[in-house]
Amino acid sequence: MSRGLGRVQRAVLAYVRSEPGGRSTIDGTPLAASITGLARVVYGVEQPTDAQRAAVRRAVRRLEAGGHVEVQRRPVGRTYTQQRAHPRFWPPRYDRRLAVCTGKDGCPGCTAGDRPSMYFDADIMAMFIEHYGTLAEADRQLWRATAHGWHLYPVPLPRPADDYRTCEVEITELCVRRALTDKERAEAEQRAQQFIRPYVAAMLAMLRRR
Ligand SMILES: [Zn+2]
Structure with a gap:
């Protein structure tokens, strides 16, 4: 072979x-x-x-x-700094920020006019994992979010001071x-599902108790 x-x-x-x-x-x-x-x-x-x-x-x-x-x-896991030219006129750009609602005056999400969501399901969980990078941190933030909900709101990206901007570029x-064989692939899919199931089940059980 x-x-x-x-x-x-x-x-x-x-x-x-x-x-x-x-x-x-x-x-x-x-x-x-x-x-x-x-x-x-x-x-x-x-x-x-x-x-x-x-x-x-x-x-x-x-x-x-x-x-x-x-x-x-x-x-x-490493980055380098790069200076990039950008067009002289560019439209305002927005980033979407995921944040746990603090439930207090001055919560950035509430201030931005976003109503906190109390909606939780597997897709929301996947979004938290993607945003926070690790399952452990996503889990921590999800539990925090059960108090006052979570926000997904647009934040304007800052305009650069001059004609160049400095970027951190991920290497x-x-x-x-x-x-992998087809069999291994199918088994991996099953294991991943099993891995995530208790987290989703815990979230759903907690929501039912509310
Ligand atoms: Zn809020």
Whole structure:
């Protein structure tokens, strides 16, 4: 099955098949390895060169085309600052902010004219998880929100002081894991559902008690 693959491709495939990152505690699937991590292993160096990373990236793309691996672009938890030009005239831009209602005078959501919502279901929970980044923090915020509700309200983004703005750009990297079988995929889906079920059930039970 690995015949016809180049040296770098074989090394990458062997490494990702060893599931070096272990498995997700949520759905049980292998965690993905980053291109930099793969290049370290394939070339046995601490700081891979750009050429080494590029060779690994090419090998990964070929393995992906052959159905051997799955590839995703993921944030790696680092950012860099970039200055970007922007058009001289630009329309006001808005961001949507999710916030727990404080129930007090001066609650930013209430001040923005948004009525707090007491609506909770699996979709709302998914929105909290996406917004707060982790299940633990989303859960904490959801419980806080049961007191006075939550807001989703538009906030105008600040206009830059001059013709340039400084952005924090999140660094992403290609991340790779071995291809899953259809059976593994179905099992992962089931495990993820089971994982989230108690949280949704707890929310619904609490709402019924109110
Ligand atoms: Zn409020």
